[in-house]
Amino acid sequence: MxxxxxDAGDGARTGVLAEDSVRGLAPGTTLLGLLTDGQLAEAGEGALRDPHEVRDLADVVLRAPLPRPPSVRDCLCFLDHLRAGYRALGRDGDLHPAWYQTPAFYFANADGIVGPYDDVPISPGCSMFDLELEVGAVIGRGGRDLDPARAEEHIVGYTLYNDWSARDIQLRDSAQGIGMGKSKDSAITLGPALVTVDELEPHRRDGRFTFELSAEVNGKELTRGTLAQMDWSFGEVVAFVSRGTDITPGAVLGSGTIPGGCLLEHVDTPDLAGFSRWLQPGDVVSLRGEGLGETRQTVRAGLDVLPLSSGF
Incomplete structure (x- = not known):
């Protein structure tokens, strides 16, 4: 499903897509609530059989499927993305052994979730604004200290994930040495739908999903790839994240960037797609995923920075 x-004009509602319509559940029902209560499959069958309302897809605005997840962790499961980023910054592309020992992740801002068609303002004070093509896995069944061989069973479905990044601010975050801060704080796109695992099974080969993913800016393709390129699988990520802590229904885990899926990796490409190498107001960014749908968002000017009493 x-x-x-x-939103059809009377507030946010939860529903199931059925061709060109949305079959809505009763007001007050949320996707997070259904996941928490373990009622997602039953509620979906009910919505298809006897919906509370039916709306044409063209008459509604799709929001992020999980507007406020309980937690968001963004991982780095594609090491080729990291190598390319290092080279773009003039560093050696060789990786420290730690990258091969465990998956890496940071806690992202669950309050920064935006919908698949929402405008995205440039982060305040940023002059190097970037997109990142990712897939988000959503936890459907909680757990703790999960077995890597079975941990993927706790994922209920997947959604497109755009990790909007302020690269110049990221350099300052890195210098401070305690992880991502304001460089990753302003927006994360989820959507257009949470697609359940069963619906994506036809795209699985040799235990991994192979559906095609792509990113475009102003109608020009930036990259194309698949989850089969992951160095760390989602099952390994879920198991690692659950070590010594509870992972709860509705939690979102980003895959990290598909290789080539951000402008940072293309800073040496002349006149890439006919626009300046960093996003500017008016640029249109689209992510696509086979079986997952498409996001389409316009970049807008951000606010000026209000300086602190000292520093920036």
């Missing part, structure tokens, strides 16, 4: 959060 493809679960959505939508």
């Amino acid at each position: 493809k679960w959505v959060t939508y």
Whole structure:
């Protein structure tokens, strides 16, 4: 099933996509609530059989399927993305052994979630604004200290994930040495739907999903790839994240950037797609995923920075 959060003019509702319509559940029902209560499959069957309302897809606005997840962790599962980023910054592409020992992740801002068609303002004070093509895995069944061989069973479905990044601010975050801060704080796109695992099974080969993913800026393709390129699988990520702590229904885990799926990796490409190498107001960014749908968002000017009493 493809679960959505939508607005037909009377507030956010939860529903299931069925061709060109949305079959809505009763007001007050949320996707997070259904996941927490373990009622997602039953509720979906009910919505298809006897919906509370039916709306044409063209008449609603799709929001992020999980507008406020309980937690968001963004991982780095594609080591080729890291190598390319290092080279773009003039560093050696060789990786420290730690990258091969465990998956890496940071806690992202669950309050920064935006919908698949929302405008995205440039982060305040940023002159190097970037997109990142990712897939988000959503936890459907909680757990703790999970077995890597079975941990993927705790994922209920997947959604497109855009990790908007302020690269110049990221350099300052890195210098401070305690992880990502304001460089990753302003926006994360989820959507257009949470697609359940069963619907994506036809795209699985040799235990991994192989559906095609791509990113475009102003109609020009930036990259194309698949989850089969992951160095760390989602099962390994879920198991690692659950070590010594509870992972709860609705938690989102980003895959990290598909190789080539951000402008940072292309800073040496002349006139890439006919626009300046960093995003500017008016640029249109689209992510696509086979079986997952498409996001389409316009970049807008950000606010000026209000300086602190000292520093920036």
